[in-house]
Amino acid sequence: MSRFARSRGKIQLHLDSTEFEVFSHSVNELLDLLDDGSEAEPLDEDDPFAAWEASFGAEPGIEDDFDEDERDPVMQRLFPRAYPDDPEAASDFARFTDASQRQDKVTAACMVLDDLDELRGGTVRIRDDHVDAWLKTLNNLRLVLSVMLGISDEISASEAAERPEEDPRSWLFTYYGWLGWMLESLLEAVMAPE
Known part of the structure; x- marks a missing residue:
């Protein structure tokens, strides 16, 4: 198994x-999922006005009427609400943070793809400044x-693991486990002495 x-x-x-x-x-599918349809250019970190503008996220009022029950469950998991018991505060927080959170996830996934493009002899070398992007993307x-897979806790994870092989989602659980293994091995490599 790779590590x-x-x-x-x-x-x-x-x-x-x-x-x-x-x-x-x-990783490409994740990027497609994170694509919100905007053609935004990457932020110029030296331009404080661009950063300030991006911090506003969606236009005011767009999420104010948004029913939490209608949100895509995947997006709910990727972008959990900060104030689940206060819809107004949650909407305000999301309006000011969702765009930058989305951009952070996109940037991380793009870094991973850049590293994968450098695959040589089956080996990918990960630059130190890309490790965080790999952790986030995994x-x-x-x-x-x-x-x-319907995993929300240890019980549902155990149930997902017990799916028969003929269940089309059984291979997804295998891949889910592989990604967990990869996360663990990356953390071990980061912590290993030089």
Whole structure:
């Protein structure tokens, strides 16, 4: 099974062709999911006005009438509401933070894809400044799969694990477990002594 490892001060990951195809495809699918239809340019961190404008997120009033029960369950998991018992405060908070949170997830996934584009001999070398992007993207993929599998706690995770092989979602649980393994091995590689 693939795992991250530290070698000569760099974190590396070896992927076989199937793992590479499935993983890169799922990161691209995550990007499609996060695409809100806007053609926003990446933020220029040196432009304080661009950052200020992006901090406003959606236009005022767009989410004010938004029924929490109508939100896509995947988006609910990726962008949980800060104040679940106060719809008005939750709407205000989302209006000011959702755009930057979405952009952060998109940027992280793009960094992962950039690293995957550099695959050589089945090995991906991950720059130190990309490790956080890998952690975020692996976690975001697990969040998406947890919704698809109906996993919300340990009991539902156990039930998902017990699905028969003929259940079309059984392979999703295997992939969900693989992503968890990858997260764990990346954290171990990060913590390993140089």
